[in-house]
Amino acid sequence: MTVLEDLAAPRRDAEVVPLAVGRRERWLRRLPLLPALIYVVVVTQIPFVVTLWYSFQSYFWDQPGGAHFTGLSNYTTVFTNASFRGSLVRSVVMTAAAVIAAMILGVAFAVLLDRKFFGRGVVRTLIITPFLVMPAAAALVWAGPMLDPNFGLLNYLLAPFGIHHVAWLSVHALGSVIVVMIWQWTPFMTLIVLAGLQSQPPDTLEAAKVDGAGALATFRELTLPHLRPYIELGILLGSIYLVNTFDAVRLMTNGGPGTSTTNLPFYLYQQVNNAFDVGGAAAAGVVTVILTIIVATFALRMFARVFQFEEARG
């Protein structure tokens, strides 16, 4: 039994911590948690508090005078700024497209890997590798050797199909970036879904065989419902990582052409590094955080099942 329990098996262990746990015991239990908790609070919340503070300041790196209070003006700028809104939309589009495509591919690959065949271990190794490649390296390899309009491999492979010398990063910039995101995260989805496939009790599959279900019917009626919590976990975790994609944007297209591939992380990076606008970036950051919290709350309610399985022992 792992993080994700099979829906059929009721948990043996008690779910709730018994109330009759004395004060000393409760503190003893909290103790091991404290180092990590304090660490995370300090390292993540302090910067956030500082960000909040700066969001109300006008602070330009390249101007003398330091920071001075400016109320909500940074926030007004953020909301009226088309670039911020644009990058937000683009982030959503890129993340959604990549997560969905990676999950679909992940399910397909997992199904392939779920059956014994010659060289299955090697095939699995090959499929996992894109996840191991340094994202910066992946971005550079796709930008150059793969997608170059004149020397790239992709154009060579597509030539027989009548597609000639496409400048992918100019004409299909967003798509190219999304392809790299999908390429790197499909292995992650594959392994999570594979875990789900292998946790299916084999005798239910045999019962389906006896009951007259063919391979497709079994997949549709039994396997997919079983996979649902795994798929949800993959989508949740994948989204968390994919929404922060930076390397591919910076190294493949530098946000362009124009701003067509600028997502939120890249936009914020530009604000700090090019516009030197600490205050503005901070405000944008705060807005991002608030939006993320709203989305995450909805998402987590939908994915409550994932947390339902996190039954602790007492």
Next chain:
Amino acid sequence: MTVLPVVRPEPRRVPRWVGSVGWAVVAWVVALAFFLPVLWMVITAFKPESAAETWPPKFIFTPTLAEFRLAVTGMSPFLIHSVLATAGSTILVLLLAVPAAYALSVYPVRRWRDGLFFFISTKMLPIVAAIGPLYVIALHTHLLDSIGLMIILYTAMNLPLAIWMIRSFMLEVPGELLEAARLDGAGRLREIGSVILPIIMPGLVSTALICVIFAWNELFLALNLTVTNAATMPMFLMSSVPQEGLYIAHLAAAATVASIPVILVGWMAQRSLVRGLSMGAIK
């Protein structure tokens, strides 16, 4: 169902092994296609630049290590920084995550769900949002461009996932083992040390592996918060990108060198990696 008056065996239409072979073929084709960019990266890295910029792309050429030699010049400081930052943060993560996971699984605190949610939520807030203020803080605490800062940040980056993973491994320890240990008089520390740790050791390896992968490959924080004293391999890779001109083979060589350590470690510890990424489900 028709009943045949005479017993006659019904022949198999297709021999059993055809399905297996077909499946293997499809799987291999798909896997190789998916792996192709990596293969192409390594092949291109061995090309002299002149052979890399051709149309059609060359598959036959005289391999050379020239680009590699160029690519690794000046690499050592970056390499050292990466090793220190990765190893340091991974060790710190494990030291913090094991007790925390313990407190969220075996003898859970009352509000363990909130605790777990809090840790995960820190991952959901994009670090990019705080990069400006982070820079300012780092500047004022004299931590800018230091390995220490990278270790601190990478630890915070990996801690939530590590806690979740280690917790799921701890939940697999059979309750009876812990009860037996308790009856034998084992205190909490002994319990963790002699009972739990040995059992979840493979899980710890998986977790460490995933932390190493994320820390080694991390670019954004390194880009913004390091200059020379703590610049890591991803930074080295970025610096290999020339401002002008096309250097496809050079890029491929640099990319290969930067990625090889994690790829090799991932391949060798593949079982561990698979176990970790699937949250302990696939052994």
Next chain:
Amino acid sequence: MASVRYMSATRVFSKGTPPAVDALDLDVHDGEFMVLVGPSGSGKTTALRMLAGLEPIDSGHVEIGDRDVTQVPPKDRDIAMVFQNYALYPQKTVAENMGFALKMQRVPRADRDRRVREAARLLDLDEQLLDRKPRQLSGGQRQRVAMGRAIVREPKVFLMDEPLSNLDAKLRVQTRSQIAELQRRLGITTVYVTHDQVEAMTMGHRVAVLNQGQLQQCATPRELYENPVNQFVAGFIGSPAMNLRTVQLTDGGVQLAGKVLPLPATVRTAAGAAGLTELVIGMRPEHLHVTDGSGELTGSGELTGEVILVEELGADALLHVRLPEGGTPVVARTEGRKPPAPGREVTLHVQPDEVFAFHPVTGARLAGQA
């Protein structure tokens, strides 16, 4: 029409290992309740799965009705199976579980619902349970849903793989009779696997005893009890188990407990013809009588020994008696009231024609009577 025939059916799991099922020849009559029984590894479950089509048949045939189904996939064999762990579909409701096969056969919804409801009634499953998921049911309820799923199909053959082994003892006894009665009512040919010989004896019309992949004997329960064809069957059937001992042949019988235990002439002749100097004899605990010294049974064998353990069963008691030559104690069944106390000496009597004799090497029964 729905008889079942195994014809020399064999299954070998990996080359070089002995077959899991070795050239099984078995005839199940239409409407019969046939039990396959044996210890673990005997091949009974494998044989069942070969009939289901879940296990390939390496050589030989299997027929259902008069149709050779050896190469036919499970869904086309017109069978239904109850699995040991029930194998209920976790994300489907009870009604959906039971109706699944019908859905696969594209039976219209109204018919499906009607048949599911009928089966539920037959099995005493409350209507309210139909909308629940398996994880909300008790073990006994799940077992009945598994049975319901099989019944709804109205198949030619029922296959059951140890369906009672996950129930607690009391529920097991209850359900046992319910299943037997259900089968009688429906009249569907049933092949039932169990490791529990009590289940086998009480439920089956005929019982097939398997050991290490080979069929030992297939007969009615009574026949198995009274005329076991070899040592394995004799020792497996009957509870408590038959006492088996290796003994030396001597004039008139065999040496046991310092005396001569007489054996029928036919047995002695058979032993002599086989050139044996020793035998394995078997005596059922219920055939070893405790005497109080008065009214000795003439011509009976006598064993005297020390009582080392008394197991009280209420109506009966089981005496574990150690014989002077040592070895495993002999178990005898006696009246529950005032059994001899441990430590006491006791004399047991057995009739020669109630003593079984087996070949010490092959285990075959020597000179069985008609």
